[in-house]
Amino acid sequence: MRAEEITTGREGSAEHWRLVADGFSQKALEYEAFWTDHPNFTRMRERVQAHFDGLLAPASRILELNAGTGIDALRLARRGHRVHATDLAPGMIAAIEAKMRTAGLGDRLSVQRCSYLDLELVSVGPFDAVFSNFGGLNCVEDLGRVTRLLKKLLVPGGLVTWVIMPPICPWEWLALRRGDWGTAVRRLRPGGVIAHVGGAHFRTYYFTPRQVIGSFGSEFRPIKLEGLSLFAPPGDRKEFAHRHPHWYRTLVRLDDWLCTLPPFRNWGDFFILSLRYRRT
Numbered sequence: 001m002r003a004e005e006i007t008t009g010r011e012g013s014a015e016h017w018r019l020v021a022d023g024f025s026q027k028a029l030e031y032e033a034f035w036t037d038h039p040n041f042t043r044m045r046e047r048v049q050a051h052f053d054g055l056l057a058p059a060s061r062i063l064e065l066n067a068g069t070g071i072d073a074l075r076l077a078r079r080g081h082r083v084h085a086t087d088l089a090p091g092m093i094a095a096i097e098a099k100m101r102t103a104g105l106g107d108r109l110s111v112q113r114c115s116y117l118d119l120e121l122v123s124v125g126p127f128d129a130v131f132s133n134f135g136g137l138n139c140v141e142d143l144g145r146v147t148r149l150l151k152k153l154l155v156p157g158g159l160v161t162w163v164i165m166p167p168i169c170p171w172e173w174l175a176l177r178r179g180d181w182g183t184a185v186r187r188l189r190p191g192g193v194i195a196h197v198g199g200a201h202f203r204t205y206y207f208t209p210r211q212v213i214g215s216f217g218s219e220f221r222p223i224k225l226e227g228l229s230l231f232a233p234p235g236d237r238k239e240f241a242h243r244h245p246h247w248y249r250t251l252v253r254l255d256d257w258l259c260t261l262p263p264f265r266n267w268g269d270f271f272i273l274s275l276r277y278r279r280t
């Protein structure tokens, strides 16, 4: 996703969400090819999976928001959980449905085209966990529009694990070495950043963990936070690990060492945040 000065639909407008749905539908066809043979992205997804697996009870009922092509949904269903995968983009939903036809997962996996702003339309539930991976929630300006819908969907003590892009990404700050302020501070632009996805342009928003926790209110208790790809390159730098294997391994070691410590856990290409619904 790159910054550019263009006019696009305001977040909250039907035009904004049409562009998001069109862009990601277009992207669905090539989405998994990009992540194949991408050591750093594979590592990032494995880190998210380890974080989530460590908090999930066996045979959990999981609602996945912005499920994309269903990579995590299928894996979770194969591990014995029951997953309801939702996404806004028809192309992404079609990709999950195609996989479901041959996966043989029975009723452990269901799919529904549904925006995370319309969760009152979710056709099943309640859930033990609500999961969102890799920045789908960075498309909305006001996360409170999503969090206020969760209480009706989660069981008491339910888990939320969200993977979101923060405003501070130390790798991008390294661009200052070549005087590239645009890249270094792009996530800090007031009013968000224009993303280019599948030929569509729409605004995206970056959130600190504190802002995300604040959007949940006092009924949710944060239980785990870690930064993801702080010094290792972000997901869009596919070539780095192949071209600079020694540097890549060193940066990953640095990430692994620092990612759970303050203030580093607040930074990165993404952060992984888990909260527990307090109501008992």
Ligand SMILES: C[S@@+](CC[C@H](N)C(=O)[O-])C[C@H]1O[C@@H](n2cnc3c(N)ncnc32)[C@H](O)[C@@H]1O
Pocket (backbone or CB within 6 Å): 020, 021, 024, 025, 065, 066, 067, 068, 069, 070, 071, 072, 086, 087, 088, 089, 092, 114, 115, 116, 117, 132, 133, 134, 135, 136, 137, 139
């Ligand atoms: C970067 S992809 C991540 C997909 C998947 N979670 C993964 O880990 O591969 C972002 C996803 O968010 C979805 N998305 C964006 N806005 C959404 C909304 N309002 N409701 C549901 N899904 C949305 C997009 O269609 C896209 O599939």
